[in-house]
Amino acid sequence: MNASSPASPDRVPLSACIITFNEADRIADCIASLAFCDEIVVVDSHSTDATVEIAQRLGARVLLRPFDGFRSQKQFAVDQCMHDWVLCLDADERVDATLRGAIEAERGRGFGDAAGFRFARLSEYFGKFLRHGNAYPDRVLRLFDRRRGGWRGTREVHEAASVDGAVRTLRGDLVHHPYRSLEQQLQKTQRYARMMAQHDFARGKRATLGKLIVSPAWRFWRGYLLRGGFRDGWHGLVYAYVRANYVRQKTIMLWLLQNGQAP
Incomplete structure (x- = not known):
């Protein structure tokens, strides 16, 4: 049809x-x-x-x-x-x-x-x-x-x-088929991180030093080890690392917003 x-x-x-x-x-x-x-x-x-x-x-x-x-x-x-x-x-x-x-x-x-x-x-x-x-x-x-x-x-x-x-x-x-290139993925995740930080800040959510340190590491190890991302070879490693970096970016941007700085 x-x-x-x-x-x-x-x-x-x-x-x-x-x-x-x-x-x-x-x-x-x-x-x-x-x-x-x-x-x-x-x-x-x-x-x-x-x-x-x-x-x-x-x-x-x-x-x-x-x-x-x-x-x-x-x-x-x-x-x-x-x-x-x-x-x-x-x-x-x-x-x-x-x-x-x-x-x-x-x-x-x-x-x-x-x-x-x-x-x-x-x-x-x-x-x-x-x-x-x-x-x-x-x-x-x-x-x-x-x-x-x-x-x-x-x-x-x-x-x-x-x-x-x-x-x-x-x-x-x-x-x-989400990404045409690594550069496009990095640009996309940075944009999403900024939008999420702004959304969280507007809802009253705040970043802490603990979240800044722990959250990216947890995202990486949860996906790469606990959920078996390592089974996808180097593709799984790069994916897990970039996704963890997204969490880091989002938390840093939220930290900046709550301290009166533009991300």
Whole structure:
């Protein structure tokens, strides 16, 4: 079924939504993995590359909206969908064959009594899929009935959907290609660290010397040793180290904010 064809009368109609900004190299694969959906909505933050043209050519309905936060952008996308059951992806994610089959099976049953479904996210990291540590299974709630939930709350980074009702877990993976390069990852984590520090500071959370020392170390050893990140070889080592550094950056920025300094 193409991106905008009408829903079959004997199954629950399903919308997919994606938020984008300069994703010309990745949006086609994302949309292709959503071919089983009845419509695909793309909310684009005024990309300067060919993202919009590619998405439209592949049958998606594209809306332009200035970016004001990940959560707000995703909830806007959900609100624009034609159907109440929605599947939310980022442009760097794809639904694998097993997950598609699981979604289709639940769809054939009318999604039962569930308000939403979660599934594992499998991340590719410089040529290798990480299957251990803090990286996997990294289950995310991305398929839900918008009448009973959505992208709620006030946190605009590390946002998460939530629903009122039962959440089931599906087989299969949401295949994730999060970073084009190490430099891009470092820039991305620094941006997220700043946004999280600002969010935590606004909520009254404060950094301590103990957290500054202990929290990054705990993040590394929990993921690399306790959760088996070492089993992913040097990829797992680099991933664990960069993620620990994210915690360090976030804590330092929070420390600066509480002492009247701009991060």
